[in-house]
Amino acid sequence: MELLKNLYIYEWKKLLQKKIVWITVFISVLILIVSLLSYFISPYEGTLEERFDAYQLDKEYSMVLDGRKIDHALLSEIKEAYKNIPYTKGIDYTITEEYQQYARRYSTIFRIVRGITKLSTSELILSWEPEEDKFYEERRLWMGTNWEDLKLSSQEKEFWEKKEEQVEKPIVYRHHEAYLALTNLYQTVGYIVLLVIAICLSGLFPEEYMRKTDQIILSSPMGKTMLYRVKIIVGVSFALLSSLFFSTIIFVGTFLLYGVNGFFAAFQLIAGLFPCSLTCGQAVLIMYGLMVMAAVTSSIFVMVISEIFCSNIGTLALFTVALMIGMMVEIPRQYRGVSQLWNWLPWCYISPFNVFEGYTISVFGQNFTSWQALPVIYLLAAVGMALLGKRIYQKGIM
Amino acid sequence: MMDRELKKRIKKIFEEEKPPQREKIQFLNNLPASELSMGQFIMIQAGYLRRWVIVSTILSAVPVLLVANFMKQNILWMIFALIPLLAVLAVAENNRSIQYGMIEFEMSTRFSLKSVVLARMIVLGIMDFVMIFFFLLICKKEKDFSLFQTSCYLLVPYLLTATGSLWIVRHFPNKDAIYSCMVLAVLVSSLSSSLYFRADFLYEFSYIKWWVIVLIFLMIKAGYEIYYTIKQTEECIWSL
């Protein structure tokens, strides 16, 4: 145990002595802070101060609506408010006085309603006839369309139907700005974490070969078995710590800016068509928890690839390309199996759309959602990759 | 058909005896050796560029073409992601002499290290600018930016990476420098990709003046780095 601890400390020392690690972490923190403040630094509606004042006003309106059910009464109020706005082609209606006077107070809920009912044009808004039953029925229909697009099996549809029955209707509105921001920032944070892992860990193994210390290490008693374990543990620890570190920055920053309200708000306020009775807080914890798992799995992947390539540059290039392709490329849903597999890769999974997509995995006739199944799958993949890496390492670099 | 025997005899008559070889080697040594021009030297250096660098540079067009043809969106995003990697490929290739310990050999030749570095820079620079021009043409499919606008948006991340990498390689002439350049490229790539989505207002025409200012600054800085990189090759001679 003492030996393990000693070697663990030395490997951390080797990692933290590299200036590139500190520079990368520093720049990543900067990028995260800019992302966090991006709403306020956008010049679309005036100066920073004006933007902040606008946010405060929206927050006040939102707090007034906090606790109200999205029922017939509220939907009718929204319709009446938006009916007053003069819609002119080519002019953004949000800059009109009528919008500020009548509709703005309902804008946060209207965004949710719009997401469900797809009221994309002013004609659709004006012709919209709000009815509570019709609203939730329309929601149900859009969910069904979504399931068809995803090519879900009848078993899966049944599974989600049962989950949908547990969702409290009418949905109660709660101020949840912080959790919306955390959901929107999730992919950015995930991307940054994976990038930091790739930059800092891709040299953990090849460094010994590049610095020509491999011969001394491999000829020592601990060099072939213990050291491999230690390096993997250090890599996993680094992935864990960096994902927690960046998540903490984002959580603290978001709560400072937007407040902490909304943990128990229905997640349907963020993802209108989501058929599960999760709260915003639970959903955010699931996302960020899965990000930590994806980070750990990716760290082992990076380390094993670096052993195969014996090059930190090659590893970094490959992983960066994989990250970018994961973000940009979407497999068409008609290829269900490939699409699901692609979306569940760690570097593709760091997106709220993929976390709460409808794909499930069936084990012994029981359906499991991605956030239930993936921790186990990632763990097994991580162990498998680590064992493969051990074989490669012990075979030697020569 | 001429008689074979007759042919042989005629051949024998017209075969002259070869004169004795006197001072042949001296004669050949005294012939003025044809000197390689700088242009020829550059062409020769182009031939010595590593194949995978040339192939990778050309292949960077493939994902862009795929995205342009099948997705018809996110083309600029893909280009922003790839362009810094082009820059770092070029700088890494340029830095080969230090990486593989060839400095002393190259410093002691007629076309010294300075010429080698300059020749590589010219060839790699031309290659990259051809790729950037190609990307410019492809970009038109996605957005209605003018050619001038698109050039600014593509050249800024490219020059930022190239300038930063040249600075790193100049100040840290060791094998680790290229990895640091790669990290810079990855960070610039991530930054430019995320700006495109999170701060898309920066790509409006009203902000073009800022892009031009940054571009001019980077061009001056790049020129400065190139100048001092080449100058440093001369300093190497005196510091050894």
Added chain:
Amino acid sequence: MELVIDRVSKQYENHIAVDRISLRLREGVYGLLGANGAGKTTLMRVICGILKPTSGSVYFDGIEVKEEGYRAILGYLPQDFGYYPEFTGKDFLLYIAALKGMEKRVAKKKTEELLDLVALQTVAEKKIKSYSGGMKQRLGIAQALLNEPKLLILDEPTTGLDPGERVKFRNLLAELGKKSIILLSTHIISDLEDITDEVLLMKSGEIVYQGKWEEKKRWVRGALPSLFY
């Protein structure tokens, strides 16, 4: 103690680097001589367990080379080795000591002793990147001796050492050779003359001569040119 090398061969695609070498070595200092490309470094790497032989086996007192127990008694100085530039000399030795399974307290004591022995005590807290070539070589020697090895494999150990340091090193080896098996390869004959008990001449992957240095000194000197051509 006995090191048994039993019909060890190492073949690469179309080149046999080590060709069925069998040796039995006991306590003492053995010099391994041969031209560049004779297979000395390959043989040493096989003995250290870094390279897997194509055939044959290596045992030390019955322990096979691939077992951890074997590497516990081994000290190895490679011909061309690297370091972590940000580590100090002391850090490096402590790190290698940890890899050798030494307790921290014991490792600290041994590190100080060895730094003193190789005359690096004044620069122990300085980063290795500031060391000269000779200092790095001495650090390499020190790490090989950390675990008081019973089997010491040294590949060109005197590279970069000045004449004074070489004499000190030879004396150290002569002392160590009384209780360990030392195999050292070198191109410098004078390094072998005073300390080696036996010399092993290697050519094209084979041992062409094994015998006492003193007995066949003249023969060995005469045979040397043929090794190199």
